[in-house]
Amino acid sequence: MQELLQYLFSGITNGAVYAVIALGFSMLYSSTGLINFAHGEFVMVGALTFISLSKGLKMPIPVAFAGAVAITAAAGLLLERMAIRKVRKPHPIVLVIITVGASILVRGVSMLYWGKDSHNCAPYSNHAPIDVAGATLLPQSIWILALTLLVVIGLHVFHKRFLTGRAMLATAISRKAAGVVGIPTDMMVLLAFAMSAAMGGIGGALIAPISMSSFDMGMNLGLKGFCAAMIGGLGSSWGAIFGGLLLGVLEALGVGFLSSGLKDASAFVLLLLILYFRPTGLMGKATVQRF
């Protein structure tokens, strides 16, 4: 019982991070129809920038958090302006390959700047771990869950209530039609990139205190986030959250009841099963287009 609870706590903590990353994939896909394989690198940039700002420059946590998210969003803007928009024939495959190239570039530059070592930083609040029926819950896990929830709600409100958010949705549904009614679609795509990268930055800043961050952490996290987004259904915010949590919990249970060697395997077997039986993901709409 105590172990089960511990597996759940561990799974939900990891799952919430996967969820924020999945959210980034999902919102970019729903706005532009593009899968950004450099997304994991934005998570890495977010984590390392957060550490540099909070530990290196001794900024207070909220300022460092905002700074890390802003810098990551700026990286997303740069990617769109410098690489994506320049493509004359934006065939999905071409764009996907560009993002793969961008991920290698970002990783290399980060390695030069932050070095090859791992870095760490202090948790947001210095409380002792909370004991729940013999299982340990970290205060940082609560921070992660709370902030993830806040992000999802914020995103939801933005898309439903704000004119810009609705314009972004319109652009996603039909770029041509949105342009006809006077929506600056280029701006919308740019904004989607920035927001998606910001999600990555948030994910990075959230996990920086509980794990060790290094320049090569992005690939693994990006894959897990992508997996979560596919499981939940690409394009669905709630699906991303659900997929992330499900993935995290299943991984932890896989470690607990099967073997720790099967941790990653359980994630990818789940993905295969879902793609086979329900190719649009658990919460995706039936019409979602796939490559």
Add this chain to the structure above:
Amino acid sequence: MRTARNILFCAITALVICTLVPGLSWGKEPYKIGGIFSITGASSFLGDPEKKSMEMAIEQINAAGGIDGHMLEPVIYDDEGDPTKAVLAAQKLTSKDEVIAIVGPSLTPTSLAVIPVIEKAGTPLISCAAGIKITEPVKPLVYKTAQNDVLAVQAIFNHIKKAGIKKIGILTVENAFGESGKEQLAAQAPQFGIEIVLAETFGAKDTDMTAQLAKIRAAQPEAIVCWGTNPGPAVISKNVVQMNIKVPLYQSHGVASPKFIELAESAAEGNMLPTGKILVTEQLPETDSQKKVLKGYTSEFEKRYSMPVGGFGGYAFDGINLMAAALKGTEGDKAKIAANVEKINGFPGVTGTFSFSPTDHNGLGDDAFVMVVIKDGKWQLLK
């Protein structure tokens, strides 16, 4: 008349040659020594200090007049931790650069990959990697300076046995280092009367190990042994403190660098691990035969590169000094060098005291590891 002139000519030529030859001997051809290290890439924490230590050792030898009047000339290549690139580097060293000996590579897979190349060329090799397969079975040309995992496991188990602990849980990383550790832990436990109640693994890039630790805690071991390289073990140290697990935590020599304390912070307190003596040079008794070598290496390395010394550069430093000892009197004959290394006995190096034999090409005993505990963010020698 003509004969007389010829004789005179011969005499003068002979005189000129005679006066020139001692001059020639001043500029004897240098001995080229090859180096293959993982200077960049994921294993740069090994290769970078190894390259620096090799260059330092060679400059020291040259400053002292070289070997039998020959200066040493390093030719160093970066294999980036890739066996294919290591093989290419070994081919270049043996055929193009024509080195007389090679130190490196840094890793077990890269070392195993270059062995066929150097055996074909007949060039002696001193590897800097830990894997036992490099020197077992013994190959005439292949030696290594890094401690075997066997010795590290022995050091931990000796300490566990002394503490009266019978049941342990182990947590190993999912890569070659962790696999080898897991194998050795399982193989040696029965000899020490220790039972492994649960063996779990973790991914090298995992961010949270509480699930594995919960499972281990449920199995109620009296100690936990973690086998990995940074950053995973630091996460485990933190998780152990957070979950309030009270049993002692042993780490492997894979985290024996200041980086581990920096990453795990206060959670590292009380962690015990086997390490080469270099981390606790100052605490060694004056009678220790390695103390002088260790002090010299540490102060020179820190002065030259203004970075703290770690446990890894010593593998290459020892490699060069062993080669230098074996080079004496060989005039660069590769077969003689390889045979001479085998005769080295009681050689105090940075990693340990080397005594090679026809059946042992690692040459280290169990004194190559000492157990240390982390106290107040510092390494403290355990007796």
